Amino acid sequence: MSFSNIVGQDIAISILKKVLKGGRVAHAYLFAGPDGVGKSLATKAFAKALICEVQKEEDSCDSCTSCKKVDSASHPDVYWVSPSGPKGLIKIKEIKELRRRATFKPYEARHNIFVIEGADALTEEAGNSLLKVLEEPPPECILILIASNLTRVLPTILSRCQTIRFTQISPRRLKGYLIESFGLSETDAHLLTSMAGGSLGRAVRFMESGLLERRGEIVNSFLKIGSGEELADSLEETFDRFSDKEELREAIELLALLFRDMIFLKVGAEKDFLANPDMKEVLEKFSADFSTEDIAEVLQKLREFTGYMDQSVNPKLILPVLLNSINNPQGNKTYV
Numbered sequence: 109m110s111f112s113n114i115v116g117q118d119i120a121i122s123i124l125k126k127v128l129k130g131g132r133v134a135h136a137y138l139f140a141g142p143d144g145v146g147k148s149l150a151t152k153a154f155a156k157a158l159i160c161e162v163q164k165e166e167d168s169c170d171s172c173t174s175c176k177k178v179d180s181a182s183h184p185d186v187y188w189v190s191p192s193g194p195k196g197l198i199k200i201k202e203i204k205e206l207r208r209r210a211t212f213k214p215y216e217a218r219h220n221i222f223v224i225e226g227a228d229a230l231t232e233e234a235g236n237s238l239l240k241v242l243e244e245p246p247p248e249c250i251l252i253l254i255a256s257n258l259t260r261v262l263p264t265i266l267s268r269c270q271t272i273r274f275t276q277i278s279p280r281r282l283k284g285y286l287i288e289s290f291g292l293s294e295t296d297a298h299l300l301t302s303m304a305g306g307s308l309g310r311a312v313r314f315m316e317s318g319l320l321e322r323r324g325e326i327v328n329s330f331l332k333i334g335s336g337e338e339l340a341d342s343l344e345e346t347f348d349r350f351s352d353k354e355e356l357r358e359a360i361e362l363l364a365l366l367f368r369d370m371i372f373l374k375v376g377a378e379k380d381f382l383a384n385p386d387m388k389e390v391l392e393k394f395s396a397d398f399s400t401e402d403i404a405e406v407l408q409k410l411r412e413f414t415g416y417m418d419q420s421v422n423p424k425l426i427l428p429v430l431l432n433s434i435n436n437p438q439g440n441k442t443y444v
């Protein structure tokens with residue numbers, strides 16, 4: 109893992125390369141941006157480059173002993189703190205340990221590197237304790253803080269770090285990367301890109317959790333409509349197989365994307381604009397019985413359903429009612 113493996117963060121990476129080239133490294137950086145866009149990967153790549161034994165100008169060599177140790181999280185001079193416990197917080201105990209370690213000289217490298225993955229998950233007490241290191245950092249220390257929600261970072265911490273911004277990855281780059289690196293088909297890469305909201309991390313998580321297979325099953329439910337089967341019955345059969353709550357949540361999101369595509373088709377959107385371009389003909393046929401308002405109402409119901417799931421309502425109880433409301437948009441309006 110080096111900078112060349114990070115996709116779609118050209119500005120952030122070019123700033124970090126400039127820092128490495130100029131040799132003027134600050135004591136504290138804050139890598140800020142949405143989840144899953146490469147902040148942690150960039151942190152690792154930056155840490156490696158800072159203490160690489162080969163000392164290339166702008167990046168790590170990715171193969172020396174030091175680089176390998178950072179990769180396997182076994183470098184004695186790179187200390188990584190992450191949120192833990194049921195609330196996902198970083199507590200004062202962990203920051204006290206960091207401060208204790210910061211008083212030592214590095215064992216092997218030129219720097220002592222401390223990573224705080226979740227600067228937005230520090231308790232107030234932990235944040236204030238961290239501030240003491242940020243105010244007077246020991247000379248060899250470099251701190252890299254990572255945060256997706258800047259409003260939860262103490263302003264006093266923000267003001268003492270150099271912020272490097274990470275942004276969402278453009279759909280074109282993300283799709284191209286998924287095709288190139290994972291050998292996905294155009295259709296699959298397109299769907300993952302639509303669902304991932306500019307986050308490579310999310311796209312990969314979706315892929316690994318079997319989202320594409322679930323999408324195939326939902327699509328098959330739509331294809332059965334032609335053979336006379338009611339959509340709700342067909343969908344209910346499919347959804348029954350998704351026992352895990354997360355699987356069900358994703359399946360609902362996939363279903364919502366199909367309905368969202370129907371709205372786009374109603375207003376004459378081009379095929380490329382759809383999340384499910386391969387389904388254009390089926391969706392056009394299916395949506396002929398729906399008005400735009402009907403579809404908008406179904407989308408609203410799907411959103412509400414996800415809301416019920418967040419409130420821990422048993423999805424199995426409300427799912428049949430929801431699916432029935434999709435079945436006959438013109439007739440029975442007694443939705444969930």
Ligand SMILES: [Zn+2]
Pocket residue numbers: 160161162163168169170171172173174175
């Ligand atoms: Zn190296």
